[in-house]
Amino acid sequence: MNRTRRKELTLAYKNTPPPMGIFCIRNLASGKMLIDQSTHLAGSLNRHRMELQLGTHRNKALLADWQNYGQVQFAFEVLEAIPQHPEPDFDYASELARRLRLWRARIPQGSAGSYL
Numbered sequence: 001m002n003r004t005r006r007k008e009l010t011l012a013y014k015n016t017p018p019p020m021g022i023f024c025i026r027n028l029a030s031g032k033m034l035i036d037q038s039t040h041l042a043g044s045l046n047r048h049r050m051e052l053q054l055g056t057h058r059n060k061a062l063l064a065d066w067q068n069y070g071q072v073q074f075a076f077e078v079l080e081a082i083p084q085h086p087e088p089d090f091d092y093a094s095e096l097a098r099r100l101r102l103w104r105a106r107i108p109q110g111s112a113g114s115y116l
Contacts, residue, residue, distance in 0.1 A: 021081040029073040034115040037096040062115045
């Protein structure tokens, strides 16, 4: 691969935003879920996993279940990725918030089904 092509690929990579969307941390033992949004899905899932492993996660109910059930009882899932839009002024924040509301509406509030 020549230098020019390599520079083109590097620039294209740097200018491509990371995948964004809605993700879920699911307790396989109880069925409870934490559903949230992110502008960087892989980074957010890694951060949540690391905070749980270190015992520093801000959601105390989720952390308590993690410590009680163990790591093997949790799944980290991308529920929906937001596609890139060609419009430069597309409002990703509003779209993420809208889709998060839709996903959370699927879980009965106040039930044993969510970590909200």
